[in-house]
Amino acid sequence: MKEEINLYLDLDRLSANSDDTISHKYAQKVVSKYPQVRVNNIYSIIGECRLVKSEKEVENIKKAIEITKSGIELLMKEAKAGIKEYELEAYFDFNCKTKGVNDLAFTTIAAAGKNATILHYVDNNTELKNDDLILFDLGAQYNCYNADISRTFPVNGKFTERQKEVYNEVLRVNEEIISLIKPGVKYKEINDKATELIAEECIKLGLIEDKKDVRKYYYHSIGHSLGMDTHDIETPHRNITFVPGVVFTVEPGIYIEEECIGIRIEDDILVTEDGNINLSKDIIKSVEDIEKFMNKEF
Ligand code: GLY
Ligand code: MN
Numbered sequence: 147m148k149e150e151i152n153l154y155l156d157l158d159r160l161s162a163n164s165d166d167t168i169s170h171k172y173a174q175k176v177v178s179k180y181p182q183v184r185v186n187n188i189y190s191i192i193g194e195c196r197l198v199k200s201e202k203e204v205e206n207i208k209k210a211i212e213i214t215k216s217g218i219e220l221l222m223k224e225a226k227a228g229i230k231e232y233e234l235e236a237y238f239d240f241n242c243k244t245k246g247v248n249d250l251a252f253t254t255i256a257a258a259g260k261n262a263t264i265l266h267y268v269d270n271n272t273e274l275k276n277d278d279l280i281l282f283d284l285g286a287q288y289n290c291y292n293a294d295i296s297r298t299f300p301v302n303g304k305f306t307e308r309q310k311e312v313y314n315e316v317l318r319v320n321e322e323i324i325s326l327i328k329p330g331v332k333y334k335e336i337n338d339k340a341t342e343l344i345a346e347e348c349i350k351l352g353l354i355e356d357k358k359d360v361r362k363y364y365y366h367s368i369g370h371s372l373g374m375d376t377h378d379i380e381t382p383h384r385n386i387t388f389v390p391g392v393v394f395t396v397e398p399g400i401y402i403e404e405e406c407i408g409i410r411i412e413d414d415i416l417v418t419e420d421g422n423i424n425l426s427k428d429i430i431k432s433v434e435d436i437e438k439f440m441n442k443e444f
């Protein structure tokens with residue numbers, strides 16, 4: 147009788163050059179000792195399971211967002227000219243740790259002024275200037291589940307007219323794209339729509355004349371699946387059609403290096419039977435609420 151032994155492991159790799167994971171090393175060891183074992187890659191099946199979150203998983207993400215919210219509020223209160231980006235970041239870390247959370251979703255981006263136009267800026271060592279906007283992209287991790295939130299606000303608590311103008315355009319895209327998310331809608335549709343809307347806004351803002359030049363001011367996609375990884379199973383989840391239980395980020399941005407303005411507004415959205423719930427809707431986001439909050443009118 148032919149003996150068939152199957153071993154199922156997650157054998158995904160980011161690229162052909164990336165280091166072997168524990169699973170790759172384990173597979174090699176098993177096959178060298180038991181060459182009759184057939185090794186199978188279970189990555190795409192796990193990916194499908196991870197896409198739709200259970201109630202318990204959503205509760206963990208909500209808790210991560212709640213902790214993230216209080217951290218953002220603390221650092222907004224402490225913002226002032228003359229301190230370094232990392233000093234403000236420290237209030238977020240302090241908040242997480244005092245709430246029992248030792249792990250972050252990813253390295254915090256604390257990017258003031260022109261730094262906010264650098265997509266993955268994590269140096270966080272520049273001094274804040276009075277008239278800077280500062281962009282934070284951060285998240286707490288709770289029970290292995292992540293939050294991924296971006297908020298942008300003025301260091302001195304008051305937007306300039308131009309900052310407000312650009313901010314409100316980004317906010318309009320954030321809200322419009324969120325309103326489109328429901329079961330049956332494809333990720334590609336909202337991604338294309340976001341690029342189209344941002345292109346229109348860049349024309350309104352006098353940045354470009356032709357929509358095809360939008361990539362000069364918006365150079366990432368609109369979002370990604372969120373869960374145990376911040377980019378939760380990257381490639382397959384970018385081709386999805388939304389179904390209830392998916393948690394997805396919506397994160398439009400406009401980055402104007404020549405004006406030292408970089409704005410991204412990112413929320414975490416749960417797809418439901420009849421639409422969606424914005425899990426991060428309570429994190430301050432309108433110009434009016436940000437100014438009131440920072441000027442202690444709340
Ligand atoms: N913080 C990474 C992202 O927003 O995708
Ligand atoms: Mn983010």
Ligand code: MN
Pocket residue numbers: 294369370395397412
């Ligand atoms: Mn994100």
